[in-house]
Amino acid sequence: MDDLYQTLGVERNASASELKTAYRKLANRYHPDKPTGDAEQFKKVSEAYQVLSDDQKRAQYDRFGTADPQMGGGGPGGMDINDMFGGIFDEFFGGAGQSRRAQKQALDVQYQVSISLEEAVFGKELQIEIPATTVCPKCHGQGSIQVSHGFIAMQQTCPVCRGSGRVQDTSTSARKINVKIPQGIDNGDQIRVQGGGYTNNGQTGDLYVQVLVKEHALFKRDRTHLACQIPVDFVTAALGGEIDVPTLTGKVRLKIPPGTQTNSQLRLRGRGMPPLKKGGIMGDLLCSVLVETPVKLNLKQQKLLHEFQSSLIESQNPKMMQWFKSIKSFFRIKE
Numbered sequence: 031m032d033d034l035y036q037t038l039g040v041e042r043n044a045s046a047s048e049l050k051t052a053y054r055k056l057a058n059r060y061h062p063d064k065p066t067g068d069a070e071q072f073k074k075v076s077e078a079y080q081v082l083s084d085d086q087k088r089a090q091y092d093r094f095g096t097a098d099p100q101m102g103g104g105g106p107g108g109m110d111i112n113d114m115f116g117g118i119f120d121e122f123f124g125g126a127g128q129s130r131r132a133q134k135q136a137l138d139v140q141y142q143v144s145i146s147l148e149e150a151v152f153g154k155e156l157q158i159e160i161p162a163t164t165v166c167p168k169c170h171g172q173g174s175i176q177v178s179h180g181f182i183a184m185q186q187t188c189p190v191c192r193g194s195g196r197v198q199d200t201s202t203s204a205r206k207i208n209v210k211i212p213q214g215i216d217n218g219d220q221i222r223v224q225g226g227g228y229t230n231n232g233q234t235g236d237l238y239v240q241v242l243v244k245e246h247a248l249f250k251r252d253r254t255h256l257a258c259q260i261p262v263d264f265v266t267a268a269l270g271g272e273i274d275v276p277t278l279t280g281k282v283r284l285k286i287p288p289g290t291q292t293n294s295q296l297r298l299r300g301r302g303m304p305p306l307k308k309g310g311i312m313g314d315l316l317c318s319v320l321v322e323t324p325v326k327l328n329l330k331q332q333k334l335l336h337e338f339q340s341s342l343i344e345s346q347n348p349k350m351m352q353w354f355k356s357i358k359s360f361f362r363i364k365e
């Protein structure tokens with residue numbers, strides 16, 4: 031297993047908020063919908079964050095180098111350091127509590143769901159089916175088996191159930207759990223449904239639903255803010271006017287001030303994403319103006335523009351004026 035801190039590119043003493051920032055950045059970069067996407071890396075980063083953002087799992091990872099028998103420390107057939115030394119560590123760290131906790135984590139269910147940006151705006155209800163389970167026939171619900179190496183007998187994570195003590199029971203129908211994805215959820219956010227996991231020996235694991243928000247064709251998201259590009263014809267850019275702008279909650283009129291330049295940012299307040307936290311404020315929609323130069327002009331249009339051009343005075347193109355000044359002074363220095 032890779033070092034989880036290295037995976038997220040943070041120090042071992044990183045704070046919760048540093049972890050979150052690092053995770054968001056990487057999750058955004060590796061999101062499978064992005065040109066820079068990398069599903070394998072995305073999974074690694076998500077798994078690393080899942081462990082390090084959970085105080086209990088992080089403490090266990092710092093101590094044992096693994097957080098969860100399901101997550102690759104042991105794996106099927108593999109030897110898990112936590113199991114090998116389980117007996118010793120249990121004595122040091124408060125008895126059976128540690129292994130009970132590890133067993134409970136093995137009952138957790140991980141689930142990934144992909145939603146659209148529109149669904150992230152309005153929130154979504156979904157139903158998740160948790161398959162029924164029955165006692166593992168290999169370890170009889172213990173989660174571990176004894177393996178003999180010569181004279182030495184060692185405990186090993188059960189390769190059949192991977193330590194959970196349960197296997198899928200196809201004879202019984204699945205349990206259905208309704209999960210509410212709240213408005214404003216961001217890519218990579220995780221919803222925990224307490225008690226939504228598997229049950230074994232009177233313990234029930236949790237259900238973790240990780241939400242992936244797909245890229246949108248028109249809008250780029252930055253937390254609660256959205257950004258889009260809007261082409262504006264050069265006459266409207268010069269004279270000013272109003273245009274219809276699509277937002278995720280319907281069309282909005284946007285005022286274009288006279289003399290608007292290309293790359294100007296026009297802000298539509300409160301037209302971004304809803305806040306995830308209660309009492310938070312709606313994000314904004316940032317419209318980046320792209321002034322379009324008309325193409326394939328006919329003779330009459332060309333004549334009009336020539337007339338218009340001859341009517342222009344220098345100060346009406348301030349950037350050009352500034353540019354020519356700079357060029358002049360540049361050559362003067364050179365001489």
Ligand SMILES: [Zn+2]
Pocket residue numbers: 166167168169170171172173174188189190191192193194195196
């Ligand atoms: Zn088993």
